[in-house]
Amino acid sequence: MSKSELRHRLEELGVRPSKMLGQNFLLDGNLARAIVGAMDITEGDHVVEVGPGMGALTHHIILSPAKRITLIERDYRLAQELKSRYQEDVRVQVITGDAAQADLRLLYGNGPIKLLGNLPYSASTAIISHFTEPLAPTCKLVLMLQREVAERLAASPRDKNYGALTVLLGRHWIVKKTRIVPPDVFWPRPAVESAIVEITLRSQEELIPCDEEKFKELVRLGFSSRRKQLGSLLKIPAAQWQELMQKLGFPVTIRGEDLTIEAWSSLVKMLHPVVGHSPEEQCDVVDKEDRVIDVQSRDIVHVNKWPHRAVHLWIFNEAGELFLQKRSRWKSNHPGLWCSSVAGHVDSGEDYMTAAHRELKEELGAVLGLRLFHRIEASCITGEEFIECFYGYNEGPFKMDPCELETGAFFAPEVILKWLAATPEAFTPVFKILALEFLQSETKCHFKPF
Secondary structure: OOHHHHHHHHHHHOOOOOOOOOOOEEOOHHHHHHHHHOOOOOOOOEEEEEOOOOOOOHHHHHOOOOOEEEEEEOOHHHHHHHHHHOOOOOOEEEEEOOHHHOOHHHHOOOOOEEEEEEOOHHHHHHHHHHHOOOOOOEEEEEEEEEHHHHHHHOOOOOOOOOOHHHHHHHOOEEEEEEEEEOHHHEEOOOOOOEEEEEEEEOOHHHOOOOOHHHHHHHHHHHOOOOOOOHHHHHOOOHHHHHHHHHHHOOOOOOOHHHOOHHHHHHHHHHHOOOOOOOOOOEEEEEOOOOOEEEEEEHHHHHHHOOOEEEEEEEEEOOOOOEEEEEEOOOOOOOOOOEEOOEEEEOEOOOOHHHHHHHHHHHHHOOOOOOEEEEEEOOOOOOOOEEEEEEEEEOOOOOOOOOOOEEEEEEEOHHHHHHHHHHOHHHEOHHHHHHHHHHOOOOOHHHOOOO
16 A cells, blocks of 8 residues: 555544554555565464554455454554454454453464564553463564664673563563664654564473562562672672572673573572472372272372372352463473363372362462362373362452462353364363363353352
8 A cells, every 4th residue: 555545545534643552554565465474374373463553464464374363453443444344254353452451361262373563662562561471372473663672672691782671571482683674664654763573482491490470570670770780689698699600600790681581590490499299299099989098109199190189170250250270381290281270189188178278279379168060080081080170259369379370360161162172282181071061051050159
């Protein structure tokens, strides 16, 4: 679309470019094609575009084999125009609102997201933070940003642009700046240059286990005053700091911007170790009738695949939504998969109900009434666990144990079933059994408030 065509169309819609909304419309069709091409869109992909505006990028997304296309536009006039333009394409949904505040739960059920957009300068970091948080089902981002922001995201240690934002994003994501974009490809012409970045999710193998909340806390503190030495900012005793730096191979005078992202992760791990279950944790070994016949450590029980006991808890809110947890990536069983609100082993000497309340307190920091709704016999699918399933009601918010849960949220049952049908591999085997049996409309009557 030429500049004159763009201006004429905007006038028809009664739209004058807004500085507050960061509206700078892309004019270069070849650049738009290249940005969409960098997404590597394949059949089955769910593509989300932030700030589609007049559809410079959208036009090329529509020509792709994407299974689902979601457009998030803050300007209601442009959103209405997009709805009208693509109303015949069943793949397209248009959401009117601020992308930085978008309900991420509504994006589940169509597979992992590939996100792209020409982001408004003032909101770019907020939007990126939102779509790279643990709850976001995002696997890749291709974005046009203010050049200064792009260089901060892609910076290396000892670079003046390297800061807390670089490290916090870089822990889980790889950022690559691919090209500089001059101001004259936009209308209105911005006062600064832009840049395109590609952001891809790191593999599990690249991540050093550490407490994610402590990582955020220490990184922000470590960059709170760039002139000060890191040991001083973190308020760590001199002897301990010297020992830590010797292990990491850095001088004690180091500053936050001198540490690589991997070194930051290692430092947090040493200061706040991720505490998993003890290898000596005791479980009751049971027979085929679920009668206790022995007591062994949890690891020995798992290695020998002896029958033992576990609990699953479903927590609903008043709206009838079910809280799901995404298991920590550091869990030995089903890491990174979505599961029941709470799930865990019955310790030796406990009954199922006692274990359910203990696990609820440990994983979500909650205390509430519970009722039994189902029992699953031990099998290879359950990992040889006899499982009793309980439910209760609570509105949250919960205090999630970062060693147990990566994230969690309430989801409507119909969203969960759609999500389960699209990507069953995202869920644990036991949760799939329960969801297919108890989240259908005719079986939800099992869960009455009490």
